[in-house]
Amino acid sequence: MLRLANHHFSSRLLTGTGKFNSATTMRDAIHAAGSDLVTLAMKRVITATQSDDTLTHLKKLGVTLLPNTSGAKTAEEAVFAAELAFEATGSQWIKLEIHPDQRYLLPDPIETLKAAEILVKKGFYVLPYCGADPVLCKRLEEAGCAAVMPLGAPIGSNKGLQTKPFIRIIVEQANVPVIVDAGIGRPSDAMAAMELGVDAVLVNTAIATARNPVAMAEAFACAVKTGRKAFEAGLGKSHYIGAATSPLTSFLES
Amino acid sequence: MRVTEQLLQQDLSHIALSVNSKTAADVEVALAAESKTIDDFMALVSPAATQYLEEMAAQSQQLTRHRFGNTMNLFVPLYLSNLCANECTYCGFTMSNKIKRTTLTVEETQNEINAIKAMGFDHVLLVTGEHETKVGIRYFEDILRAIRHQISYLMMEVQPLKENDYRKLKDLGLDSVLVYQETYSPQHYAKYHQRGKKQDFLWRLETTDRIGRAGIDKIGIGALLGLGDWRVDSVMTALHGQLLQQAYWRSRVSISFPRLRRCEGGAGQQHYAIPDERQLLQLICAHRLFNPQAELSLSTRESARFRDGALSLGVTSMSAASQTQPGGYSEPSEALSQFDIDDNRSVNEVIKSIAAQGLDAVWKDWMPFAY
Numbered sequence: 001m002l003r004l005a006n007h008h009f010s011s012r013l014l015t016g017t018g019k020f021n022s023a024t025t026m027r028d029a030i031h032a033a034g035s036d037l038v039t040l041a042m043k044r045v046i047t048a049t050q051s052d053d054t055l056t057h058l059k060k061l062g063v064t065l066l067p068n069t070s071g072a073k074t075a076e077e078a079v080f081a082a083e084l085a086f087e088a089t090g091s092q093w094i095k096l097e098i099h100p101d102q103r104y105l106l107p108d109p110i111e112t113l114k115a116a117e118i119l120v121k122k123g124f125y126v127l128p129y130c131g132a133d134p135v136l137c138k139r140l141e142e143a144g145c146a147a148v149m150p151l152g153a154p155i156g157s158n159k160g161l162q163t164k165p166f167i168r169i170i171v172e173q174a175n176v177p178v179i180v181d182a183g184i185g186r187p188s189d190a191m192a193a194m195e196l197g198v199d200a201v202l203v204n205t206a207i208a209t210a211r212n213p214v215a216m217a218e219a220f221a222c223a224v225k226t227g228r229k230a231f232e233a234g235l236g237k238s239h240y241i242g243a244a245t246s247p248l249t250s251f252l253e254s
Numbered sequence: 255m256r257v258t259e260q261l262l263q264q265d266l267s268h269i270a271l272s273v274n275s276k277t278a279a280d281v282e283v284a285l286a287a288e289s290k291t292i293d294d295f296m297a298l299v300s301p302a303a304t305q306y307l308e309e310m311a312a313q314s315q316q317l318t319r320h321r322f323g324n325t326m327n328l329f330v331p332l333y334l335s336n337l338c339a340n341e342c343t344y345c346g347f348t349m350s351n352k353i354k355r356t357t358l359t360v361e362e363t364q365n366e367i368n369a370i371k372a373m374g375f376d377h378v379l380l381v382t383g384e385h386e387t388k389v390g391i392r393y394f395e396d397i398l399r400a401i402r403h404q405i406s407y408l409m410m411e412v413q414p415l416k417e418n419d420y421r422k423l424k425d426l427g428l429d430s431v432l433v434y435q436e437t438y439s440p441q442h443y444a445k446y447h448q449r450g451k452k453q454d455f456l457w458r459l460e461t462t463d464r465i466g467r468a469g470i471d472k473i474g475i476g477a478l479l480g481l482g483d484w485r486v487d488s489v490m491t492a493l494h495g496q497l498l499q500q501a502y503w504r505s506r507v508s509i510s511f512p513r514l515r516r517c518e519g520g521a522g523q524q525h526y527a528i529p530d531e532r533q534l535l536q537l538i539c540a541h542r543l544f545n546p547q548a549e550l551s552l553s554t555r556e557s558a559r560f561r562d563g564a565l566s567l568g569v570t571s572m573s574a575a576s577q578t579q580p581g582g583y584s585e586p587s588e589a590l591s592q593f594d595i596d597d598n599r600s601v602n603e604v605i606k607s608i609a610a611q612g613l614d615a616v617w618k619d620w621m622p623f624a625y
Contacts (some may be wrong), residue, residue: 019323021612043406043621046376073471073504077623084621100504103547156321209319 002037002200004177005125005146007064009036012194013224014066014179016204018044020213023053029207030061033217038063039095039202042085043071055089066127068095073108075115082119094119095149096128104154109136113143120144129155129181132163137170137178148174149181149202152193156205158185161192171197187216187223194227195235257497258460264493266439266486269296273485276300285309290544295492298540299485307536314539314568317546326613327571328601329377329409331553332366333580334358334397338383340450344478344514347383349450356580357382357389360400367401369583373575373601376618377407379432381578384413384452391419395426402427407620409474413451414461420468427622432474433461434510437482438490442526446481462494466502472549473498473505479537480514480528488537492544499547508549508571509541515555531560535567542568554595558607561597566611574604 002009015033017040020026030038038058045067046052058065067085072078075098082094096119098112099105107130119126125146130136132150140148150170153159160183161167171178177199184190190201203220210216276297284294285306297303298310335357338347346353358366370378380397382389394412402408409430410423420431437443440455447453465473475494477487488511495507514528529537534556541550552561552569554576565572576595577583597604605615 019325020614021324022609022614043619044616046618071620072623080623081621102503102506103499158320205320205323208323 002177004037004127007125009064009200011035011037011221011224012200012228013190013221014039014181014200014202015207015217016040016202017054017058018204019208023057025213026054026208027057027061029213029217030058030063032214032221033203033207034221036063037066037093039066039068039204041070042067042081042088045085045088064093065089065091066093066095067091068097068129069115070097070099072098072115073100073111074098075111075118078111078115079118079122082115082122082124086124092123092125094124094126096126099129099155105156106154107131107151109133112136113139116140116143116145127179132166132170134166134169134173138173141174141176145176147177147179147199149179151182152180152189153183153185155182157183158206159183160185160189161196164192164196167193167198168196187219190220191223191227191230194224195230197231200224256501257463257466257494258456260497261438261459261490261494264438264490266490269489270483270486272296273300273489276302278302278305281306284543285313292489292493292496292544295540295544296489298543299488299537303536303540304532307532307539310536310539310543311567314542315566317542318566318568318570321546322570324613325616326565326569326608327377327549327616327619328375328605329379329407329571329573330370330373330375331379331381331411331573331576331578332363332370333381333578333582334363335382335385335389336580337385337388338450339385339387340383340452341448342452343446343448344481357393358580360396362581362584363397363401365584366581367404371404373583374617375601376405377409377571377620378405379409379411379573381410382412384450386413386451391415391422394419394423398423398426398428402622406618406622408622409472411474414458415464417464417468420465420470424468424470428470429620429622430472430474430508431461431465431470432476432508432510433458433465434474434476434478434512435459435490435494436478438477438487438494439482442482462498463501466498466505469504471505472508473502474508474510474551476510476512478512478514479534480526482526484526484529484533484537488540492541495541495545495548499545506549507545507547508551509545510551510553511537511541512553512555534560535564538564538568554597556596558597558599561604562607562611565608566613572604572608575599575601 011034015035069078069081098108129149137148153162179200180193181202273296280297281303284297411432443455549570551571608615
């Protein structure tokens with residue numbers, strides 16, 4: 001069970017709604033992933049009418065919506081998008097994404113912290129997408145965020161856990177759940193993140209752009225479960241050299 | 255003038271020489287490189303790359319799907335005015351052309367917006383000729399105030415404006431400005447632009463710096479292919495896009511590839527070859543391989559057959575069911591259009607084609623912040 005802001009979620013695999021070739025593929029993939037927390041970009045949501053396919057499917061699936069502020073370049077714009085999301089969906093959950101950098105879509109730490117402080121005060125459960133910076137994660141935690149979402153690699157890059165040493169420090173220090181967001185390209189990356197002890201992962205591109213998104217969603221679901229189980233079972237230590245069979249200090253016993 | 259200065263430093267004849275001397279080996283090196291340099295781009299648009307088109311298309315498709323997903327953004331041009339105070343030998347709006355001139359009032363523009371919204375569009379490109387006194391900043395402000403809140407993403411393709419005017423329009427909700435240099439060769443440029451403010455090559459070239467400094471979300475660039483050596487102009491376009499990304503990192507870059515077309519009154523007199531469809535596809539793929547993050551846009555200037563075939567191979571946004579005469583959506587007028595469009599299909603037909611290529615047509619991909 002994943003616990004976020006006193007809410008329980010059965011799946012530790014969060015998914016997204018972008019990049020799919022149709023709304024029905026998206027629905028089937030999310031179902032196969034077993035996700036119960038699903039992010040969607042407010043910029044894609046058609047609020048004027050009730051004809052938004054994505055929203056309709058998500059409601060039918062019964063998942064908790066995690067609207068995101070993608071497109072926002074400043075704290076002000078992100079707060080605006082969060083309020084729009086609340087009006088449109090009634091969701092208090094918000095995935096805070098502020099990436100003014102248009103090439104690698106890397107999150108702006110300064111604007112993110114600023115927006116997090118405002119949104120927490122407004123009563124949102126804030127899940128900020130951020131760089132794998134342990135100090136920033138502590139600051140976001142102090143601001144009252146419900147979790148931190150450090151990146152494994154640039155968003156959509158499928159490069160895997162490039163930030164592993166920093167994720168390890170973040171996990172060690174965090175008092176809120178850690179969700180690795182962005183960069184996870186393969187089920188083995190997701191499993192490796194879970195084995196490190198992160199609480200959940202968010203995967204979108206790797207599922208949506210797979211040749212068979214539904215099968216890939218299942219593969220990720222299995223990997224996340226296995227990785228979590230391995231973490232809970234307690235992984236054995238790995239060493240570069242084997243343990244000496246004749247201990248160097250055994251003479252002390254004689 | 256950060257970007258302008260760097261563009262002016264380029265030696266176009268040297269670029270022409272480099273492109274034409276590229277060999278198959280250079281193309282293979284370019285194709286194997288994980289991230290491509292401008293030198294690789296020259297290899298990819300060179301005649302030597304023609305035989306590698308299939309591999310270029312495969313790489314381009316894969317990069318595009320990866321970055322943009324299985325989607326295609328849709329937009330529609332809204333022609334507000336065909337008044338123009340320039341004499342350009344290739345354009346139907348050229349001032350000496352005896353056509354019926356008209357500029358839409360706010361009410362008429364509203365009718366167009368209603369018609370466009372009824373078709374489903376939510377991203378709109380406002381287009382005018384270039385007439386500073388009659389269709390200037392005041393007019394644009396009035397139009398934006400009236401329509402901005404009704405659509406999700408607002409783009410503009412009008413005469414180059416002052417930086418402060420871009421700031422004013424941004425405050426009214428302007429998201430994107432498209433300004434095509436037409437050709438990056440000052441000599442060719444002077445030949446085609448015979449009267450009016452558009453003769454000022456430098457003022458036009460400096461426009462993207464002014465747009466960037468004003469903080470506009472997306473900057474659209476391109477060359478009118480066929481005015482000069484299309485390969486050289488395309489190398490300059492690719493470089494232009496890269497320089498903009500470096501200088502104005504908060505703004506997105508969008509690239510278009512308009513090919514010179516026949517227009518009313520235009521002599522169609524080009525002195526350079528217009529790329530054929532095979533070369534156009536090569537160019538689209540070369541841009542994608544060089545710049546995985548750029549938005550690439552394909553208009554209804556191209557045929558339905560070409561658009562259907564090429565749409566999944568690198569393009570990220572398309573117009574559909576376009577009218578290029580002011581008022582054309584709500585009541586087809588006699589005012590003449592800027593150029594003949596080729597893909598005349600309805601929106602639904604275009605969407606079906608997009609779906610047949612395994613992509614999802616996206617109407618809305620932005621939210622107007624606070625307007």
